[in-house]
Amino acid sequence: MQGSALRTLTDFQSPDYQRALDALEKPYFGKENRPNMPIASVSASLGAELLIEFDTVNVVADEADAAPR
Template identity: 40%
Template sequence: MNIHSFHDWFITGMSVDIDEKSVVLTLQSDNKRDRATLTFSGAPRCVAEGFAAQNIVYELKSIEDFQTPSYKSALRALEKAHPWGSDWPLRKIIAISSSLGAEIIVEYDELDIEYSGAKPSESLAE
């Protein structure tokens, strides 16, 4: 799946519904006209650290290869925050690094992205 890196976009909100196993992130470009809503379904675990009044995305990275060091590192962070056994099925992971503010890791099955305004110009695939 090609996913935009959202470099220099702002994280404007995050909501978690543990019963529905969903995580919703809202992002806004610096022009304040372009927005994106990322809805992660089948998301039993997430970690958000350093959430501040201003949260600027450096990179949103999709990690789907379970053997990579970046996947294993993200999985360790999730397991540290959610230490309820090691029998979790492997899922895709999104890791959001920041220029300022929140660092977020979300483990999920499906991702839906809705845009209002223009999409970011760059995209990545792993």
């Protein structure tokens, strides 16, 4: 992802996590009654950000990317 960043927010007390949680709460009210879960933050160089709350994740590697160079 050139020009992009992927972070996993797992420190539920951090300002970054609270900001992401607040952003998710705006369109999906009722979050305060559920347990905290990790949030994946994908940000692009243009200033756009994608927030994804999750409880599990599966990583599938692209074989072309895994080949030695």
